[in-house]
Amino acid sequence: xxxxxxxxxxxxxxxxxxxxxxxxxxxxxxxxxxxxxxxxxxxxxxxxxxxxxxxxxxxxxxxxxxxxxxxxxxxxxxxxxxxxxxxxxxxxxxxxxxxxxxxxxxxxxxxxxxxxxxxxxxxxxxxxxxxxxxxxxxxxxxxxxxxxxxxxxxxxxxxxxxxxxxxxxxxxxxxxxxxxxxxxxxxxxxxxxxxxxxxxxxxxxxxxxxxxxxxxxxxxxxxxxxxxxxxxxxxxxxxxxxxxxxxxxxxxxxxxxxxxxxxxxxxxxxxxxxxxxxxxxxxxxxxxxxxxxxxxxxxxxxxxxxxxxxxxxxxxxxxxxxxxxxxxxxxxxxxxxxxxxxxxxxxxxxxxxxxxxxxxxxxx
Numbered sequence: 430x431x432x433x434x435x436x437x438x439x440x441x442x443x444x445x446x447x448x449x450x451x452x453x454x455x456x457x458x459x460x461x462x463x464x465x466x467x468x469x470x471x472x473x474x475x476x477x478x479x480x481x482x483x484x485x486x487x488x489x490x491x492x493x494x495x496x497x498x499x500x501x502x503x504x505x506x507x508x509x510x511x512x513x514x515x516x517x518x519x520x521x522x523x524x525x526x527x528x529x530x531x532x533x534x535x536x537x538x539x540x541x542x543x544x545x546x547x548x549x550x551x552x553x554x555x556x557x558x559x560x561x562x563x564x565x566x567x568x569x570x571x572x573x574x575x576x577x578x579x580x581x582x583x584x585x586x587x588x589x590x591x592x593x594x595x596x597x598x599x600x601x602x603x604x605x606x607x608x609x610x611x612x613x614x615x616x617x618x619x620x621x622x623x624x625x626x627x628x629x630x631x632x633x634x635x636x637x638x639x640x641x642x643x644x645x646x647x648x649x650x651x652x653x654x655x656x657x658x659x660x661x662x663x664x665x666x667x668x669x670x671x672x673x674x675x676x677x678x679x680x681x682x683x684x685x686x687x688x689x690x691x692x693x694x695x696x697x698x699x700x701x702x703x704x705x706x707x708x709x710x711x712x713x714x715x716x717x718x719x720x721x722x723x724x725x726x727x728x729x730x731x732x733x734x735x736x737x738x739x740x741x742x743x744x745x746x747x748x749x750x751x752x753x754x755x756x757x758x759x760x761x762x763x764x765x766x767x768x769x770x771x772x773x774x775x776x777x778x779x780x781x782x783x784x785x786x787x788x789x790x791x792x793x
Contacts, residue, residue, distance in 0.1 A: 436556035443550060447757055461755040462779040466660070467592070467625075467736050470775040471710070473658035473693075474703045480696040481662075484689045492688035495678075499691045502698050503666055508642055512671040515678060518685050520624060520650040520665030523677070525551050527620070527648070530676050531583050532557040539577050539585040539617065541569045543594060543764050548586040548620075557583075567730045567738070568596040575609035578617040584648075588622040589637070590629060593764055593771045595732025599633040607645065618673075620648045624665075625734035627656040627708050634733065638668060646670055653690075655735065656704045657697040662690040711735050715774045721784055725791070736773045744770045747790060754786040 446465035453461045472478075496516045504511040517523040528551030532538070537558040540548045552559045560582065562574045574585055590597040606619070621637035637649050649668040654660040664686055667677070718737060722729050730738040741747040744767055748760035751770075761769040772783065 434556075436554065440550075440553050443547060444763070446759060447752075449757070452752060452755065452757055456753055456755070458755045460782070461757065462775060462782055463757045464773040464775050464779060464783055465757040465759045465771075467655065467734070467773045468660045469655060469658040469707060469711075469735075470773075470779060471658060471707055474697060474700040476696040476700060477657070477659065477693045480692040481689050484692040487688060490688070491684050492686065492691055494683050494685075496686055496691050499686075499695055502695055506698055507638055507668055509638075509668055510671070513641075513668050513674060515667045515669065515674045515681070516686050516691075517665050517667070517681065519654065519663045520622065520652045520667070521547055522681075522685065523650060523665060523667045524548065524620075524622075525554065526677050526681055527584065528552060528555045528557070530680050535581060537579075537582045539574050539582055541574065541587075541591070543567065543591075543766055544569070544586065545588050545592045545622065546763060564594070564596075566596070567591075567594040569598055569602075571598055571602045571606035572609055575606045575613065575615075578610065578613060578615040580615070582615060582617040585617050585619045586622065587619055588624070589634075590625040590733040592622075592624065592734065593736070593759070593761060593766070594730050594738050595625075595734040595736060596730060597629060597631055597634050597733040599631070600635040601633065603635065603637070603640070607640070618646060618648060620650065622650045624650065624652045624655055626651070627704055628712065628735050629733045630712065631733055641668055648673065653694050653697060656707055657694075657700070658707070659690070659693055659697060662687070662693050664690040664694050711774050714777060714780055717777075718772075718774060718780055718784075725784075725788065727791075736771055738766070738769050738771050740768050741770055741787075741791070742768055744768055747787070750790045751783070751786055754789070756783050756786050758783070 449461045449463050500511045500514045503514050524547050532555040534556045537560055538552045539560045541564050542561050549559045560577050562577050569587055652665040728740045745760040745762050748770055759771040
């Protein structure tokens with residue numbers, strides 16, 4: 430039998446959130462709620478649905494491989510040029526493309542402990558190294574990450590807000606990081622993953638796009654999977670220097686995004702009122718969840734995203750017990766947070782069901 434690459438011997442696949450249908454079938458349940466994958470629990474915008482149903486008539490044709498119209502609209506929204514945009518099958522694909530395009534076996538990336546696992550996975554895939562820097566109060570320690578970057582480091586991955594902790598880095602912290610990087614003269618490029626940017630309400634939060642427009646060399650990742658309610662269509666994009674985008678375009682698969690996802694994204698970009706309404710609903714529900722958890726005596730990490738990282742004592746045990754009762758959350762053992770579960774903020778009734786089940790398990 431043909432042998433796989435040596436790097437794959439110790440490579441573990443990403444474990445996605447389990448689907449409702451599987452849990453319903455496995456435990457013979459009539460009611461199951463999914464609060465595991467940080468999805469938008471509400472219906473997508475009407476214009477997005479119309480774009481998908483209307484575009485279905487032309488799925489016999491290949492999509493525009495270069496996503497010309499979508500890139501043009503994204504560039505206008507982000508205040509950059511179309512040559513600074515790369516579109517992918519979710520932001521996950523772009524993370525992997527960065528590894529395939531730039532990481533040699535002698536290279537390294539810098540990440541935080543407890544950071545989104547896909548960053549380390551892209552280095553593992555290319556048999557490159559990963560430098561892990563401890564977090565500070567469950568938050569990226571940007572100054573330490575910058576100081577850790579050396580000659581062989583290619584990327585510094587920063588999720589802002591962070592997944593799975595929900596914490597964020599302020600404008601002051603970001604500027605301190607840039608100051609350290611300048612002194613060290615490292616070639617490492619910061620990659621800001623801003624999947625949860627629309628949920629932030631901290632007064633000192635700033636998107637990295639502001640620095641990109643001012644000429645800083647960095648990469649920004651965004652997705653349509655969260656606030657726009659398009660997780661099932663798998664579409665993300667990167668804003669990056671033109672020379673980096675050109676390389677990524679050379680190696681990405683042809684037709685990596687579908688005609689339906691492109692049309693849906695074009696329609697979604699006009700839905701600013703939808704985004705405001707949905708984020709307000711989710712943030713209000715998050716505040717209600719926080720009060721309830723505090724009343725139960727449970728600690729959680731303050732979050733700037735659409736989820737909460739909750740200390741339940743033994744995460745995987747609670748995760749399994751919740752599954753049996755019809756609530757899908759995420760255990761955090763793979764993130765070196767064994768006491769925690771991560772819970773997406775759902776609709777009010779879904780959140781109430783989760784709390785009801787958690788109270789029953791905890792005996793409260």
